Amino acid sequence: MCFGKFTKPFAVATFATSLSLCAGIAQAGDELYKAFGRNEGISKIIDDFVGIVVADSRVNFQFAKLDAAGVGRLKGHLVEMLCGATGGPCQYTGRDMKTTHAGMGVNDAQFNAIAEDMYRAWDKNGVPYHLQNKVMAILATMHKDIATKK
Amino acid sequence: MKLSWLISRLSPTAAAVAVLTCAVQAAHAQCISVPDQGKLLLTGGVIEVDGAGGGGLVPWAMITGYGTRDSVGANAHETFVNTSDFRLNSYGAAVGLLDRVELSFNRHDLTITANGGGLPLNGVRIGQDIFGLKVKIIGDIVYDQGSAVPEISLGLQYKSSNGIRGGVFGSGIKPTDLGAKANDGTDFYVAFSKLLLAESLFVNGTIRATKANEFGLLGFGGDRKDGYRPEFEGSVGYLVNRKVAIGGEVRTKPHNLTLDNEKAAWDLFVAWAPIKTVSVVAAYLNLGKILDGPAGYSSTQQGPYVSLQVGF
Numbered sequence: 001m002c003f004g005k006f007t008k009p010f011a012v013a014t015f016a017t018s019l020s021l022c023a024g025i026a027q028a029g030d031e032l033y034k035a036f037g038r039n040e041g042i043s044k045i046i047d048d049f050v051g052i053v054v055a056d057s058r059v060n061f062q063f064a065k066l067d068a069a070g071v072g073r074l075k076g077h078l079v080e081m082l083c084g085a086t087g088g089p090c091q092y093t094g095r096d097m098k099t100t101h102a103g104m105g106v107n108d109a110q111f112n113a114i115a116e117d118m119y120r121a122w123d124k125n126g127v128p129y130h131l132q133n134k135v136m137a138i139l140a141t142m143h144k145d146i147a148t149k150k
Numbered sequence: 151m152k153l154s155w156l157i158s159r160l161s162p163t164a165a166a167v168a169v170l171t172c173a174v175q176a177a178h179a180q181c182i183s184v185p186d187q188g189k190l191l192l193t194g195g196v197i198e199v200d201g202a203g204g205g206g207l208v209p210w211a212m213i214t215g216y217g218t219r220d221s222v223g224a225n226a227h228e229t230f231v232n233t234s235d236f237r238l239n240s241y242g243a244a245v246g247l248l249d250r251v252e253l254s255f256n257r258h259d260l261t262i263t264a265n266g267g268g269l270p271l272n273g274v275r276i277g278q279d280i281f282g283l284k285v286k287i288i289g290d291i292v293y294d295q296g297s298a299v300p301e302i303s304l305g306l307q308y309k310s311s312n313g314i315r316g317g318v319f320g321s322g323i324k325p326t327d328l329g330a331k332a333n334d335g336t337d338f339y340v341a342f343s344k345l346l347l348a349e350s351l352f353v354n355g356t357i358r359a360t361k362a363n364e365f366g367l368l369g370f371g372g373d374r375k376d377g378y379r380p381e382f383e384g385s386v387g388y389l390v391n392r393k394v395a396i397g398g399e400v401r402t403k404p405h406n407l408t409l410d411n412e413k414a415a416w417d418l419f420v421a422w423a424p425i426k427t428v429s430v431v432a433a434y435l436n437l438g439k440i441l442d443g444p445a446g447y448s449s450t451q452q453g454p455y456v457s458l459q460v461g462f
Contacts, residue, residue: 107188107218107220108188108189108218108219108220108249109186109187109188109218109220109221110188112188112189112190112218112292113188115190116190119392129350129389129391129392130350130389133347133348133349133350133389134347134348136347137295137346137347137348138295138348140292140293140295140347141293141295141296143290143292143293144293
């Protein structure tokens with residue numbers, strides 16, 4: 001299914017398979033993608049989200065080394081990811097979650113802080129709470145590849 | 151309020167817990183002394199009537215407080231229940247260590263009120279202390295969204311009677327004087343908790359091995375039965391928004407004493423956590439008939455349940 005690629009650690013093979021199925025499923029049930037404002041709304045959400053994260057002392061130090069171009073790339077990948085998680089017709093072109101976060105020492109409190117910031121960005125953009133949870137349920141499964149620091 | 155008393159004792163307790171946690175973590179070459187409040191709102195549950203992390207009547211698998219596996223959490227709570235003929239004040243404190251181990255202390259002070267009007271037991275007070283231990287075995291209610299595996303914990307609650315006194319009992323009797331086989335006892339439970347986040351739904355099932363009469367307030371075992379029996383406790387909750395959950399619970403109980411026609415208890419609740427340090431639960435609680443028959447308290451014991459909790 002369309003969400004499937006995000007429930008796995010972005011294995012390339014899974015990715016290719018799921019993307020080929022994705023367009024059709026997005027047609028059948030793109031309620032979530034619509035609720036998140038399609039590509040335009042999702043870009044706005046990610047802009048707000050990055051702004052909230054930068055101001056969040058619990059996690060902003062993890063992104064301190066990024067230059068403007070780096071922030072741009074990050075936003076682009078986050079838009080692709082959120083678009084995909086909502087069932088939208090997007091292809092995630094970034095590295096897999098495990099590789100991306102290797103060595104960052106992300107712990108549970110930081111992972112959850114990012115989740116709270118994401119909820120805030122969704123609230124700010126008027127996404128209904130119960131639809132927010134449908135997407136957070138997908139993002140939460142990334143925990144094992146992102147928050148590897150005990 | 152006993153709550154301020156509890157809070158004044160919670161700070162040194164938390165400091166002691168932090169030191170203890172440091173010792174445990176020494177092997178990891180780091181020492182957590184600051185509570186991280188790292189869990190998502192409401193995902194640590196609240197404090198149930200016996201003092202463990204859970205809902206209102208039922209212990210859940212989650213370790214209390216907002217500390218992650220790298221930190222500690224703690225809560226103090228005070229709960230009031232006011233049914234037709236009984237008034238229960240339940241208060242205590244609980245700590246969660248490394249999101250793995252939970253220790254709790256809770257006290258029950260129950261007063262038989264005059265609501266029923268002129269019955270012989272009015273003014274009688276019944277009390278007990280409850281020491282709880284819970285250990286998380288597997289799973290995480292937030293992160294395990296892709297699998298069917300629940301969060302599972304094992305727990306025990308040691309309950310020690312503070313006697314039955316006041317009213318016709320004057321300076322006091324013990325539960326054994328009413329037919330219970332023991333004044334103190336231990337419950338053992340396993341709790342299965344699952345958050346179906348995509349549906350904004352929480353479900354919990356707990357199996358408790360117990361001999362307790364009316365939560366232990368009337369002792370353990372009796373003339374009808376005196377053995378451990380498995381009892382079922384279930385909770386269902388719906389996340390209305392990030393700060394509010396509504397739901398219901400049921401808790402079956404043994405019927406060991408002839409003089410007490412003990413029934414299952416159930417509740418309908420609203421839990422509100424405006425911030426991580428404060429939560430409030432308001433519920434309708436139904437305990438069924440208690441002391442049906444000789445004592446004359448034949449009406450269903452039902453009424454409001456209100457609980458205030460502070461912590462981190």
